[in-house]
Every structure is written in structure tokens, then in C-alpha cells.
Amino acid sequence: MSTTEEAEASKMLLRNQYSFLISKIMFTASDLGVFDLLMESKEPLTSVTIAERLGTSPFGMERLLDACVGYKFLQVERKENQTLYGNTDLANLYLGKRSPKTHYYSMKFNAEFLYTRAQHLADSVREGETQTYGLKSSLREFMEFMREMWSPCGRVVLNAFDLSHFPLICDVGGCSGALAKEYISLYPNSTVTILDLPEVVETGKKHFVSSEEHRITFHKGDFLKDPIPEADLYILARILHCFTDENCVQLLTRLNKACKPGGGVLVVEIVLNEDRSGPVEAQIFGLVMLLCTQGKERTPSEYNALLSAAGFKQIQQKKTGLFDVILGRK
Ligand SMILES: C[S@@+](CC[C@H](N)C(=O)[O-])C[C@H]1O[C@@H](n2cnc3c(N)ncnc32)[C@H](O)[C@@H]1O
Structure with a gap:
């Protein structure tokens, strides 16, 4: 040097x-x-x-x-x-x-919750799994954090493919409903069911989606166990990266079975380059997932393998800035 x-x-x-x-x-x-x-x-x-x-x-x-x-x-x-x-x-x-597009809750989550978790990064790397230290962020604040991302990115992600021929949508793990709101404003003939855990649905109804929003409904359930509502298109935004390969195939197979003929699945994730050289956001999120979940960020061929194993075909992938969008058909 x-x-x-x-x-x-x-x-x-x-x-x-x-x-x-x-x-x-x-x-x-x-x-x-x-x-x-x-x-x-x-x-x-x-x-x-x-x-x-x-x-x-x-x-x-x-x-x-x-x-x-x-x-x-x-x-x-x-x-x-x-x-x-x-x-x-x-x-x-x-x-x-x-x-107008505040990221306050995203900053709060990262500077408080994730920052504290990161003190145990070495333990997570040694053990290969999330360490549970009894630290919890409030559900409402977590949902605000999830919501904030879709104000800069939601429309771009949903515009990656022409989805106008999918009128009945199920946003699987749809959380705050932020992406569902973008969907119905982009596709006027669509309706969206948000499938999420009971406490998330209760908080969603109370604080995030007004009862006057008739084109968005909630469905309480565990997507790994309970019946999946029928739909033309299942959205999985930031879901698969929270789970093991085994759980991803289990969930995707359940969606494939419930999917209407001609329907599909839309996966939204930050995807690693095939040679794992970047982008740095995917590499960082890989560690965030290690600290907080059982999942990881994946390469295009890894997502392809998960979707194929569950029976989805004609898999296409598009980059949209931060997020990648993958569409698979039944
Ligand atoms: C990382 S968040 C993503 C939220 C949303 N899709 C987004 O991108 O803003 C994961 C969501 O999946 C939900 N979830 C996790 N496990 C679930 C399960 N077994 N059944 C139903 N929902 C679940 C969580 O409650 C949470 O709302």
C-alpha cells in the first residue's frame, strides 16, 4: 500500500x-x-x-x-x-x-431494539440462530416501522409487473396494510385481504386501516397452520426472509394449493446477487435476520428453488431499486 x-x-x-x-x-x-x-x-x-x-x-x-x-x-x-x-x-x-414520509419508527426500532440486539451478534454467529434476551419492541411501533417503508417504495414495487388481471389479492403477513392501500389505489378493481396473526389484525383495524376502507379486509390466522383465504395473487412482502427454507416451502405450498387457477405469488425481498457480492443492504439484512428471526436473505436461484419446490412456474424477477420483485404463476 x-x-x-x-x-x-x-x-x-x-x-x-x-x-x-x-x-x-x-x-x-x-x-x-x-x-x-x-x-x-x-x-x-x-x-x-x-x-x-x-x-x-x-x-x-x-x-x-x-x-x-x-x-x-x-x-x-x-x-x-x-x-x-x-x-x-x-x-x-x-x-x-x-x-410527510417520516421514518421515525424505523429509526427508533433500529437505534433502540436492533442496536441492543446487535450487542449479541457474536453469540448469534456462534450459535447460528437468534438469541432471545427477552427484549421486545411494542407491536404498534413495529407496525409503524413496517408501514413507513412502503411510502417511498410501495408503488414502485407494485408497478414492477402488470398485476391488473389479479383482482382478488391476499397480502400474507400484510401487517399494517400499507402495501394493501397502495395496491387498491393502483388497481381500482381490486380487493385485498390482509392475513396476519390475531393481535396484528386487531391493532391493524384499530390504528391503521379505517373501517370505511371497504376494499381492504382482515383475516386472522397463522399462515403456517390455518386455512388460507382464496385469492388470485398472494403477496409475500418481507416474509420469506424471516423463515427457514423448510418453512418457506411449507408456506408457499399452502399458497399454491389455495391459489385460484391462473393465479400466482408475488415475493418482495431485497435479493442477494447470485455471487453474493452485494448489494450491501442484502448483506446487512442477512445479519439483521440472524439477530431477529430464523431466516436469511437469498440469491435469485435460492428464491427460484423455493418457488419451484412449491409448484410455482414461469418465475420472473425484476429489480426495483431497493427491493426485488419475483412473480411466480400457479
Ligand atoms: C416482517 S413483517 C412484514 C410485514 C409486511 N408484509 C410488510 O412488508 O410491511 C412480517 C409479518 O408477518 C406476520 N407473521 C409472521 N408469522 C406469521 C404467521 N405464522 N401467520 C401469520 N402472520 C405471520 C407478522 O405478524 C408481520 O406482520
């Missing part, structure tokens, strides 16, 4: 060693209300004013704001001898609790 390369490498080493703090920085600034305050003030503010309005120490707030500038959550300018902090577009759109 040349001296310049070595200097670059040590910079990267340092950054990587502290990168676990990024999640904490992002969430702390959001939770304290920094992004909401700057969004609502409509003008950049000094660190002293921000600290005063949010009831924190000016010394601590200045450190937090500078770190947010470093990671491009905030921007900074010098004007009339003052240092002024303002939101970036990313912060306005996603990082405030009151941002």
Missing part, C-alpha cells in the same frame, strides 16, 4: 468503527425534535436557539448538530458572524417525526 492509500484506509477504518453511531445520531436528533423544529421554523437557526427551544444543553446540541451536518442530515451556513443550521431535503421528507 502506498502512503496515500494507507492514509485513506485508516480514515475508512476509523469511520467504519464509529458508524454504529450514525443510527443513534439520526434517531436522537429526530427524537429530540431537531428536524421538526427546523422544518417548522422555515429558516435556519443557531445551535443556541435550537437548544433553547428543545430544552437541551447548548454544548451537547452543538455537537449533535455538527455530526448531523457530517452525515448530511443537516446543512450549515455562516451568516453575519453566526453559524446557522437547517434541514436537508432528506431531513424534511423523512427524518422529522412530523415529516
Whole structure:
């Protein structure tokens, strides 16, 4: 390595060693209300004013704001001898609790629940399974976290294939109903049944899907044991990566049996490159799955094998930015 390369490498080493703090920085600034305050003030503010309005120490707030500038959550300018902090577009759109497409619960889940779980990553790697330490995130907050992802990605994912010839949809493990809402707005003649565990369905009805939304219904059940509602298309978004290969084939076989003739299954996951070289999101989620579930991220041929084993044919796959979409036909 040349001296310049070595200097670059040590910079990267340092950054990587502290990168676990990024999640904490992002969430702390959001939770304290920094992004909401700057969004609502409509003008950049000094660190002293921000600290005063949010009831924190000016010394601590200045450190937090500078770190947010470093990671491009905030921007900074010098004007009339003052240092002024303002939101970036990313912060306005996603990082405030009151941002139009807030990722507050996603940040909270990762900075609190996953962060604590990650303290036991070495144990999970040694044992090859999730370690249960009695830590739970609240169901409502988990559902908010699940919901948030589909505001930037839902429409793109559902547009990957023309699904207009599938009017009767079952969103298997459909959780908050966020993807179901995108589906019915995209395909006006469709209806969606959300199949999920009883406590999730109760919370979904109470907090996420209004009873006036007649084209979305809920169905309580365990998809590995209970009867599966009949449908033209089964959506499995972020489900298979939570399960072992054995459970995936069991679930997919049950869906294949319940599926109407000509119907299919739509799998939405972050898929690993065939040679496992990336994308980094799939590689990271592989570890997240190890920490939280029995599952893993898979390559295209691994998904192909699961769908084929369950009887699905004509398997097609499309990349849509972060998520990949796989359509299999009965
Ligand atoms: C990772 S979340 C994905 C939620 C949703 N599909 C999305 O992408 O936003 C997994 C969902 O599957 C549901 N689930 C897990 N095991 C289940 C089972 N055996 N029967 C029914 N639902 C289940 C969970 O309650 C949760 O809502």
C-alpha cells in the first residue's frame, strides 16, 4: 500500500468503527425534535436557539448538530458572524417525526431494539440462530416501522409487473396494510385481504386501516397452520426472509394449493446477487435476520428453488431499486 492509500484506509477504518453511531445520531436528533423544529421554523437557526427551544444543553446540541451536518442530515451556513443550521431535503421528507414520509419508527426500532440486539451478534454467529434476551419492541411501533417503508417504495414495487388481471389479492403477513392501500389505489378493481396473526389484525383495524376502507379486509390466522383465504395473487412482502427454507416451502405450498387457477405469488425481498457480492443492504439484512428471526436473505436461484419446490412456474424477477420483485404463476 502506498502512503496515500494507507492514509485513506485508516480514515475508512476509523469511520467504519464509529458508524454504529450514525443510527443513534439520526434517531436522537429526530427524537429530540431537531428536524421538526427546523422544518417548522422555515429558516435556519443557531445551535443556541435550537437548544433553547428543545430544552437541551447548548454544548451537547452543538455537537449533535455538527455530526448531523457530517452525515448530511443537516446543512450549515455562516451568516453575519453566526453559524446557522437547517434541514436537508432528506431531513424534511423523512427524518422529522412530523415529516410527510417520516421514518421515525424505523429509526427508533433500529437505534433502540436492533442496536441492543446487535450487542449479541457474536453469540448469534456462534450459535447460528437468534438469541432471545427477552427484549421486545411494542407491536404498534413495529407496525409503524413496517408501514413507513412502503411510502417511498410501495408503488414502485407494485408497478414492477402488470398485476391488473389479479383482482382478488391476499397480502400474507400484510401487517399494517400499507402495501394493501397502495395496491387498491393502483388497481381500482381490486380487493385485498390482509392475513396476519390475531393481535396484528386487531391493532391493524384499530390504528391503521379505517373501517370505511371497504376494499381492504382482515383475516386472522397463522399462515403456517390455518386455512388460507382464496385469492388470485398472494403477496409475500418481507416474509420469506424471516423463515427457514423448510418453512418457506411449507408456506408457499399452502399458497399454491389455495391459489385460484391462473393465479400466482408475488415475493418482495431485497435479493442477494447470485455471487453474493452485494448489494450491501442484502448483506446487512442477512445479519439483521440472524439477530431477529430464523431466516436469511437469498440469491435469485435460492428464491427460484423455493418457488419451484412449491409448484410455482414461469418465475420472473425484476429489480426495483431497493427491493426485488419475483412473480411466480400457479
Ligand atoms: C416482517 S413483517 C412484514 C410485514 C409486511 N408484509 C410488510 O412488508 O410491511 C412480517 C409479518 O408477518 C406476520 N407473521 C409472521 N408469522 C406469521 C404467521 N405464522 N401467520 C401469520 N402472520 C405471520 C407478522 O405478524 C408481520 O406482520
